[in-house]
Amino acid sequence: MLNSNEANATQPSSAAEENPTSSGQFAVHQSPPSMWPDFMTGQVDKPARVLLVDDDPHMRRVIAQELMADQRTLLVAQAASVREGRKAIKQHDFDVLLVDLNLGDGEGFELLEYLKTMRPEAEAIVISVMENDDQVLHAFELGATGYLVKNSWFGNYPQAVLQVVNGGASITPNLARRLLQRFDHSAPTAAAEPAPAAPAQASTDHETERLSQREKEVLRMVASGYTSAEIGNQLQISSLTVNTHIKNIYRKLQVRTRAQAVRFASLRGLF
The missing domain is CATH 3.40.50.2300 (Response regulator)
Structure with a gap:
């Protein structure tokens, strides 16, 4: 060493x-x-x-x-x-x-x-x-x-x-942009797919409650590398409120870290 x-x-x-x-x-x-x-x-x-x-x-x-x-x-x-x-x-x-x-x-x-x-x-x-x-x-x-x-x-x-x-x-900014593009591309694709059967949809909704618009906004900024304080300054809310949103995101997506939340949202097209 x-x-x-x-x-x-x-x-x-x-x-x-x-x-x-x-x-x-x-x-x-x-x-x-x-x-x-x-x-x-x-x-x-x-x-x-x-x-x-x-x-x-x-x-x-x-x-x-x-x-x-x-x-x-x-x-x-x-x-x-x-x-x-x-x-x-x-x-x-x-x-x-x-x-x-x-x-x-x-x-x-x-x-x-x-x-x-x-x-x-x-x-x-x-x-x-x-x-x-x-x-x-x-x-x-x-x-x-x-x-x-x-x-x-x-x-x-x-x-x-x-x-x-x-x-x-x-x-890096290039990577953040690619992740955001994955989010943007996945949403229309998901919308174009035929709706699944009611029981399966209910199961999915139960597992991953849909994020609110504010939570999506916070998650996008997390994916771009902003700290809680920086997110709060841009959204004109307190850091405590930002952290509350992040905790709600974790709960809804059933994850434990910011990286996992970004990854999960990318795969599921939650944006």
Whole structure:
């Protein structure tokens, strides 16, 4: 397993590591310049902790530099294989796993499954050179809440970490658009199909109560990677109300995670 000292060497100089100044409920960070609500995970005194697993040394350095340049995220350890990744998951306390799918001794999917057993409270973001829909959906089924494409100009690893650790999802805009297109295409197809027999329809309705228009709107925004706070700002409702909608979505779709809800809605054409 690799030591994170390599990443620590890339931390900003002390001149850039000024303490945040508080103004109301917001903390103002000087490096990078931003405003970050105090109630969200990822404060300077308690950053979101990340475990990185990737077999490409260059990619690890790039990601490490980004994570350590943002005071809201902290790289606690690195690994370069499935074997090292399993050991690191067991040994380290962390909030988010960043994992490549193609590792020298296996696939990152193995670590997603292991993560659910060892640290079910942790989030997972897949990083890959490919954006294959089947791989993406399988990663979501295994509990991932983010999927980023390496070397994409959309890529921002600290932002992705902060999104998922605060209850959101992180996917590239291209992927979000494809998922939404699947939703849009499935609805007309379902409408064009002959109606099933009454008993079967009743069974389906009993299993998956139809989502309200507001719940569909919230689910679309979840699929696009917005956090509860961001959804609340756009819809002009409180984060508490957003989370209530999300809980209702889980109950109606009989799922336990945001990724599962998006996947289920895509397959059933609930939009």
